[in-house]
Amino acid sequence: MSSATLRVELGSRGYPIHIGAGLIDRAELFAPIVSGRTAAIVTNDVVAPLYAERLERALASAGSRTLRIVLRDGEAFKTWESLNAIYDALLASQADRRTVLVALGGGVVGDLAGFAAATYQRGIAHLQVPTTLLAQVDSSVGGKTAINHPLGKNMIGAFHQPGAVIADTATLATLPPREFAAGLAEVVKYGAIRDRDFLAWIEANAERLHARDPEALAHAILCSCEIKAAIVAEDEREAGVRALLNFGHTFGHAIETGAGYGAWLHGEAVAAGMVMAAELSSVMGHLKKTEVSRVRDLLRRAGLPIKGPALAPERLMELMALDKKAAKGKTRFVLLESIGRAVLRGDVDEGRVREAIVAAAQ
């Protein structure tokens, strides 16, 4: 099978992203990092039965002693307890500083394994082997790692870049439909904020993507990773442009909280949030109504919710204010000036936000 490789340019912390079908079996992609070392696979109880054995074979062929650490599946387990289970397993097997953690799974596994790697013995290497579309196009790239705290999501974490991202697109075949669609939300996001040609391509290929056509998927993942890699290279620690990746996320977080824990997938909330953010961009005089419709229609065709849960606009705004309060900053919105061009705005009037929420619910 064909595969593609691109690079996150971060000097001595730079690394390759390999994308293609069947990469999980390709020992030569793992060898540069794990050869002669212990590779501790961190995964969950849903992914392990599907892919852990194949990965172990590849790692062994790459000259590595392997170890398997299986966590429970789900965002509810992105906690200190799971992190500590990783530490315990590493210490029990006397893992030293040359040990490499290998995150096999979605965003939760990637965030947990990445944070464990950032902090075990003051930092060890890790690899990301994402098996969900969301992780392949977004969370596995860029070095953001975290766990949740009872008082806030992703409140405890570190920036810790992986040694490589190895995205096996064939693993997406086993992904439940809702999770697959949730990943597509982030793909649409990249087009919307940074690349109008890519957005047009997604529009033209929405049915192929929905059908998980391998070639279309590989192209979408590659383009998404290229955009993410360029933004991360420009602004690793989110001092500026990296914040544009949060398009739809301010509304999205409020939706996730308002709908009740776990009711909406992150990507689903971001989809409905992007419609609100597009409406807000229109209310603020940036985006044309026809462009708002393009975003909305594309998300609908991707099988995503385009309206938020049945909550009063006031409730949603209250949740956004709470979110802002937790982080103690002003609420900043990522707005579209046009399809493919995003800006960060901190001076948005509450009345306009309300107007946008109402418009998005029509």
Add this chain to the structure above:
Amino acid sequence: MSSATLRVELGSRGYPIHIGAGLIDRAELFAPIVSGRTAAIVTNDVVAPLYAERLERALASAGSRTLRIVLRDGEAFKTWESLNAIYDALLASQADRRTVLVALGGGVVGDLAGFAAATYQRGIAHLQVPTTLLAQVDSSVGGKTAINHPLGKNMIGAFHQPGAVIADTATLATLPPREFAAGLAEVVKYGAIRDRDFLAWIEANAERLHARDPEALAHAILCSCEIKAAIVAEDEREAGVRALLNFGHTFGHAIETGAGYGAWLHGEAVAAGMVMAAELSSVMGHLKKTEVSRVRDLLRRAGLPIKGPALAPERLMELMALDKKAAKGKTRFVLLESIGRAVLRGDVDEGRVREAIVAAAQ
């Protein structure tokens, strides 16, 4: 009062070390980091009554809103629970990414606050305000942060450089004698591994240091920080030369464990460990017997133990092997080629180690 400033040269992560009496009141030293921000003081229940109010006044004068987080005193509390108490306090007061943590206390407080700063919202700034001699000459400088895990000391942590170290030498007046002497062990270490003139100066001024003469203390702290800063600038992440700072520590860790939890202070164990390491250097044909005696005599005059606890050499070697096993590497020893010149050796025969332990016990 006079004060001195030197710099840890680490490019964009570089920072000043200010040393002098009364610095805790000098708002202008804090202002560059905390002005217009929330400063969260992390301290313990022994240090807080002595210095927290004065520090709060200085921080307020520097234009900062202050917050006090008081932990329990002692190595036994360098745990996840204490770390979580810091996170809880920060989140409860809605601390954002611009918040600065200020570590006020000894090595435990510095390590905890530093690790909290490394991981709260993926990394915020922190200041070190060390109030023990050990912290002023060693642990506050260099960015090593950590907590203990039930299966090993300092196993979870990060490299996270402070924005400044502000060492008020007047705070040493309240330090219990054992803790003061324990700090002197690290001072002697710097001379032994890196600077024979400094070691000669310590020998000539041992009585003044023991009497806590402010001028002598300031000089000793400045020279120690200069050596540490130069080594850290050369090798931030301990890939090479920084390991020389572990002179006496391989034996020292075994003594700490063998004597039973908390019976020996870290500096006391390092002192007895340095005598063993000096004897080993002699056994290996590097160091003259007269030079071993200089190290031993100086440590004795500093009020430090020069013999380990009543343990069979075999037991001590077993504990070193366990320590090695936990970290899965080979036991490496820092040896002295002469006073002021240290080398790292990984090929030391067990018989020689035994011989050195026996010689140190004479």
